[in-house]
Amino acid sequence: MPELPEVETVRRGLAPHLDGALIEALVLNRADLRFPFPPDLARRVSGRRVLTLGRRAKYLLIPLDSGETLILHLGMSGRMIVERRGEAGALAEFHHDVTRLPQHDHVIFHLEGGTRVVFNDPRRFGSLDLRPSENLDQAPALSSLGLEPLGNALHPEALTALLAGRRMPMKAALLDQRLIAGLGNIYVCEALHRSRIAPDRPAGSLKGREIEALVVAIRDVLAEAIEAGGSTLRDFRHEDGSLGYFQHAFRVYDREGEPCPAPGCRGIVRRTVQSGRSTFHCRECQR
């Protein structure tokens, strides 16, 4: 499910509830998600206070006052849901997420004051680790991640160096988290369309102005998606159960057969498969 904009949306939605909050208890309803949870996870988190939520690529970072940081990945189907205690004292049905199946509530943060934050993940491709906050970028999940696409690290010179000499198709290069970290299938398709680059172009073949256009396209599409609260196709929800709406702004993703939306282009959006994943693109304007 979630790519960088969705994770950033989750971070922003959770921050008012989690920043500075005391975790009275962390309850684990199973021993693993994609990977086994680290030893004594519940004990090491319970009773700790959250500092300020962060994000690296598609990872949500929850630093604790113990000097350790939770590193959480939502995988394909993970959701974070906030449930607050109602004014009458009973646990209120404040979340609007009626589609969520409670059997997939794998991890529950019980916060001071009765608020609960639930990590629900039907497909269990998500992960949760706990590592020292110092040198956090050395943690296994983070150590091989590439450039953060928002911020100053992603610029044409850096991208040129990353792509130089590579024969892999651009689609695969942009999905490779070791190069740029945070893009997924949707935003790769969208960024390539915006920059008019064909997804099967060898990565090392891009010219200077194409790289420049791609950098702008990546930044713009991510910023616009965050502004829209992410994209909801199937299971992505905000922490209160509400929906993102950037999916309405997709130009090519999941739009097979529709007219290409590029100004003056008379092409049709095509769907192809590259290394097992759907690619949506226009053969007329993407070269």
Add this chain to the structure above:
DNA sequence: CTCAGCTCCTGCGGGC
């Protein structure tokens, strides 16, 4: 090192 393919898991929508 690079890269394609397979794999984990559940849910849902389309086609018959």
Add this chain to the structure above:
DNA sequence: TGCCCGCAGGAGCTGA
């Protein structure tokens, strides 16, 4: 209506 199949926003691992 009901069932089956294919497909889904991720990414680690294997092996060529």
